[in-house]
Amino acid sequence: xxxxxxxxxxxxxxxxxRLVAYATVFDNNEKVNLIRRILLGLDAVGVQKVYFMPxxxxxxxxxxxxxxxxxxxxxxxxxxxxxxEATQSDSRRAAALMxxxxxxxxxxxxxxxxxxxxxxxxxxxxxxxxxxxTNNVFPVxxxxxxxxxxxxxxxxxxxxxEQSLVRAKKLVVYVNDQPVDSALVDAVILTDQFIGSRAVWxxxxxxxxxxxxxxxxxxxxxxxxxxxxxxxxxxxxxxxxEVGDDFAPLQVKAAVGPGLVRNVPVSxxxxxxxxxRVTVLQNPCVIALDGERExxxxxxxxxxxxxxxxxxxxxxxxxxxxxAAARGAFKFETRIK
Numbered sequence: 001x002x003x004x005x006x007x008x009x010x011x012x013x014x015x016x017x018r019l020v021a022y023a024t025v026f027d028n029n030e031k032v033n034l035i036r037r038i039l040l041g042l043d044a045v046g047v048q049k050v051y052f053m054p055x056x057x058x059x060x061x062x063x064x065x066x067x068x069x070x071x072x073x074x075x076x077x078x079x080x081x082x083x084x085e086a087t088q089s090d091s092r093r094a095a096a097l098m099x100x101x102x103x104x105x106x107x108x109x110x111x112x113x114x115x116x117x118x119x120x121x122x123x124x125x126x127x128x129x130x131x132x133x134t135n136n137v138f139p140v141x142x143x144x145x146x147x148x149x150x151x152x153x154x155x156x157x158x159x160x161x162e163q164s165l166v167r168a169k170k171l172v173v174y175v176n177d178q179p180v181d182s183a184l185v186d187a188v189i190l191t192d193q194f195i196g197s198r199a200v201w202x203x204x205x206x207x208x209x210x211x212x213x214x215x216x217x218x219x220x221x222x223x224x225x226x227x228x229x230x231x232x233x234x235x236x237x238x239x240x241x242e243v244g245d246d247f248a249p250l251q252v253k254a255a256v257g258p259g260l261v262r263n264v265p266v267s268x269x270x271x272x273x274x275x276x277r278v279t280v281l282q283n284p285c286v287i288a289l290d291g292e293r294e295x296x297x298x299x300x301x302x303x304x305x306x307x308x309x310x311x312x313x314x315x316x317x318x319x320x321x322x323x324a325a326a327r328g329a330f331k332f333e334t335r336i337k
Contacts, residue, residue, distance in 0.1 A: 003049035004042060004155050005098035005125075007091050007118055008035060009110035010057035012133040026132045028057050031109055034130070034144040035063045036071075038107060041148020043073045045329075046156050050077045051101060053094035054084050088117045095121030104155035105315065107147060112138045112185050112220070112290035119170070119184060119312040126154065126165050128315040137185045137218045138168070138290070142317055150317045153324045161313075164320035166234055168311035169212035173287060173295060174277070174304040183289035184312070186211045186221050187305045192286040195293045201257045203264055207282040209241040210272070210305045219255050220291055224264050227252040229271075233314075238272035238307040242281065277306040 010028050042050060052060040060079045067073055080097050084090050091110075095118045098106055105126050108118050111133015118127060128151045129139035142150075153159045171183045188200055189208035200206075200221065213233050214225025225231060225239045228250075244267030251263045272278065280287065280303035287295040287303065297303045324330065 001048045002046065002155050003051065003101065003103045004047055004151050005051045005053070005095070005101075005103040005106040006035060006038065006059075007053045007094050007098075007106060007108045007110075007114070008055065008059045009091060009108075009114040009132070010055050010059070012110035012114055028059075031132060032059060032062045032066070034109065034132070035059060036066055037144030038130075038148040038151075039063065039067065039073060039075070039077065040071070041145045041150075042152040042155075043075045043148075045149055045152035045158065047075050047152045050075055051098050051103060052077065052079045053090065054079045054082060055090065056084065056086050088113070092117040092121040095119075095125070096123075099123050099125045105151040107151050108139065110139065111136050113292045115139055115312075116182070116184050116290045119168075120182065122312060124313055126161070126313040126315050128317070137213065137215075137220055137222050140317065146317065146321070150315055150320045153320055153329065154315060158327065158329050159320050159323045163323040164316055165313045166316050167309065168233060168314050169236075169238065170308050170311035171210055171212055171238070171289075172306045172308050173289070174306065175295070175297065176302055181289060181295055182308075183212075185213065185290050186225075186288075188221050188288040189280050189282050190286045190288060190293070191282060192293070193284050193296070195286055195296055200288045200291055200293065201260060203243075203256060203262045206243045206264070207285065208243060208280065210238065210278060210307075211241075212238050212307065212311070214239060216254075219258055221254075221256060223254040223256065224252050224266075225269075227254050227264075228266070228269055236274055236309060238276075240270050240272055240278045240305075241266055242268040244268075272307045274307055274309045277304040279304055 109132045131139040187210045211225040214222045216226040244265045248265035248267045250266040
């Protein structure tokens with residue numbers, strides 16, 4: 001049975017950056033409508049089964065309540081059988097369960113942080129990340145119907161993986177030579193000694209930035225790297241940036257958050273090659289992964305960050321829709337008797 005998974009984070013788009021900046025609130029009711037359009041797109045191209053991650057808001061029931069009558073679906077939809085903890089580990093476990101169930105694509109609704117943990121559980125199941133968070137470098141803005149069509153065309157085999165997927169990069173964090181976590185976009189080293197508030201927006205607490213990519217069109221810390229040199233998603237490079245003080249030789253103007261354009265003092269930067277490890281210079285410190293404080297480094301610990309090309313597989317929506325059109329997937333002959 002051709003199946004896909006949907007992991008929607010009800011907490012995405014609602015963190016503290018709505019108070020300290022001008023970030024948009026992505027309402028959960030709008031996510032419900034977005035998921036309905038995704039399902040209609042999946043249904044239109046022949047997907048047979050959809051698994052939902054259970055969560056406290058109840059997306060599955062709210063979505064299905066609105067898909068009746070002329071909007072009824074041929075596909076079967078159900079929730080995964082799993083206990084929820086209302087933490088990010090739910091997304092990681094849901095992705096692993098979906099992979100075990102044989103889904104051929106997982107659609108995510110969230111920001112960089114949501115996709116970070118989904119990628120950790122999904123293995124080599126391709127992700128189609130839809131932006132509904134604050135920092136949205138990894139996920140993309142796409143209409144739900146088109147996202148459903150694209151995921152369905154991949155899942156049903158209408159378009160081959162080699163025509164539609166790209167392999168993302170990731171950062172692996174090592175503490176005392178042991179891998180402890182990973183990030184898809186950036187690892188930011190902060191002077192903090194305790195995790196506290198998870199979101200990152202204060203430039204004066206940043207001592208070092210390691211990224212897999214960077215563009216001036218990004219919102220978040222990756223925009224600092226983009227202001228120095230554009231690094232694309234598929235380019236086999238990363239960047240290590242040491243943040244200085246007001247007397248640093250380089251100042252980079254960057255949109256570190258929605259409405260937060262700051263000058264970031266840079267004392268040194270270098271491009272990273274695959275497999276290269278950089279030493280975390282601050283000790284003790286807190287390391288934020290993809291915009292959220294995650295790892296506390298205690299005094300005396302040795303922390304490093306390495307660039308890896310073995311990140312998740314990601315659906316390239318433009319490629320898959322172009323390839324499907326070239327194969328005639330949207331054309332049907334009409335015979336008049």
